[in-house]
Amino acid sequence: MKKIAVFPGSFDPITKGHESIINRASLLFDHVIIAIGENSSKKTLFDINQRKQWIEDTFKNHSNISVECYKGLTVNFCKTKNANFIIRGLRNSLDFEYEQTIALMNKKLAPKIETVLLYTQPEFSMISSSTVRDIIKNNGNAEQFLPNAIKLD
16 A cells, blocks of 8 residues: 655745655655645735645656645545645644644544654754745745745746
8 A cells, every 4th residue: 555645734835844844755655745725714925826836846856746736624635635644844842732733633533544743854943934924025035945946036
């Protein structure tokens, strides 16, 4: 049985921290699906098609990584993809508290799906999409926090 994992998020934008987690996950699983969640109540800075293109560009040389968009519960998306794992990245203990709650709820909803928590590398622990968005909105240079495939205009 293939080990298929889903790495869900808004990726608004994808960061070097995300990239690191995905690269490491691609070594652990047969296939990793980067799943861009569409959340109508969340205000995003970048269009979902732009985010998808950036992620595809970032991982274009990885045959076991794909990118998809989805709506609804992550566990339901996992079921449609025959994925038995959800990957989540952790930067610090605050992330752990949040992710633990989500993982436990997902386990109740879908007992066969396991959540795998991967800590980010220390040099990326201060990077979050929200802080990168703030830098971009305020005309700062955020490129050092983004994968090399992403070029902001």
